[in-house]
Each structure stands twice: as structure tokens, then as C-alpha cells.
Amino acid sequence: MTRPLPAAARPHLSSPRPRRGFTRPRGQAAIEHLVLLLLVGVSLGFGAGGPLGALWQSLLTHHARLSDAVSRP
Numbered sequence: 344m345t346r347p348l349p350a351a352a353r354p355h356l357s358s359p360r361p362r363r364g365f366t367r368p369r370g371q372a373a374i375e376h377l378v379l380l381l382l383v384g385v386s387l388g389f390g391a392g393g394p395l396g397a398l399w400q401s402l403l404t405h406h407a408r409l410s411d412a413v414s415r416p
Contacts, residue, residue, distance in 0.1 A: 388395035 387393055
């Protein structure tokens with residue numbers, strides 16, 4: 344028959360150090376999601392025919408017309 348372990352030899356359920364492999368990532372997942380959303384937004388916005396790309400192109404066109412009109416005597 345086996346005897347139970349004394350209280351000092353029993354493993355504690357709430358140890359001060361977490362076990363390896365079971366630590367919770369702190370903020371890494373949030374940063375990864377932010378980077379992913381940023382890349383998707385940039386690819387949709389500035390891609391070929393995207394609305395932000397068209398806005399940027401129109402701003403460049405109007406700036407070129409304005410600078411040409413101002414530079415003429």
C-alpha cells in the first residue's frame with residue numbers, strides 16, 4: 344500500500360512560475376492583427392484602381408495644373 348506524500352512534497356496548484364509553453368502572449372497578437380489590417384488596407388486602397396490611389400492621382404494632377412498656372416507670367 345502506498346502512503347500519501349507529505350504536504351511539503353506535494354506540487355502546488357498555483358505555482359509562482361508558469362509552466363513552459365503555457366504563457367500567454369502579451370500584446371503580440373494585437374500587433375500582428377494591426378499589421379495585417381494595415382497591409383490589407385494599403386493593398387485595397389492604393390492598389391490598381393483603388394479609391395485612395397485615384398484620389399492621390401487626382402491631387403497630383405491638380406497640383407501640376409496649379410503649379411503650371413502659377414508659373415506662367
